[in-house]
Amino acid sequence: MILQGSNIMNINPSASSHPHPPIWPTPYSACDGFFAGQWHDIHPQYWTKFQVWEWLQQFVDTNQLDANCIPFQEFDINGERLCSMSLQDFNQAAGAAGHILYSNVQHLKWHGHYGSQVFQSLNVVIKTEQTDPSPIAPWKEDTFLFENSYDDVYDGKAFCRTQLSVAAANHYNTAYAESEVKKAQDHPQKASTKKHTPRGTHLWEFIRDILLTPEKNPGLIRWEDRSEGVFRFLKSEAVAQLWGKKKNNNSMTYEKLSRAMRYYYKREILERVDGRRLVYKFGKNARGWKENDS
DNA sequence: ACTGCATTTCCTGCTT
């Protein structure tokens, strides 16, 4: 098999020059802050298709939803069209997420824009006050909407429904949401019946999510064989730095990250791919990477 | 305080 390394876009996170306009303006948008785009400064009526996608991506990011929960292809429309959509249209286009998205558009249409507040009413993790004097890294705000681990419960559509129902519940009852925030912060895993819950995303989930949302971090990791779960690191050090940023560890390297990856072989989260550098394969204990995972 | 988990760090040796 011929590897396609020579075709890889050379994306340097620190460089502003780029041979082609990137699909997303900030290759590392997941870490660069939640509101790097421009859509929130413009009335939704005037959004371009791109800004509509930014808005959707923001929704996914802020609520820590799986990207598969939102059918992006159904929103290949500009802001004018978006604003003209009825609730039924949204439900048709986005299913379980339709109601929330519709409400958010209505809110944006009639109440203007609130910068980083735009999605707060949807998000379980709302930073209402900062009692900890230590600086909070952007990724610290990254908390899942519910307490189940991807390890055990990543279950495609059901997963999305669960996430979205939590998001919806919070959307319709902000006061309740804020109290839940407090609870979640004080007792983040109290209600869980799981044996153990993650402190955050596991490394393999982080890798999987990059693969599933390449538009967020283009050119970092790529599928080699999507159906078999084989993937390849294109920018190993960049991925390691991104992982380090997520873990608030700026000394992370690919060498260390790869050691953690190798531990997954024993747990059958990954399978060895012999003789191919930077190539890994999801194992039987990795969930959520398949196209029709249900 | 203790324990288990999931890394993180460091290392040596090997392969590409």
Place this chain on the structure above:
DNA sequence: TAAGCAGGAAATGCAG
């Protein structure tokens, strides 16, 4: 020679 891989060993941070 550099980069990556394999895996042992110990350390670390967090949550229960």
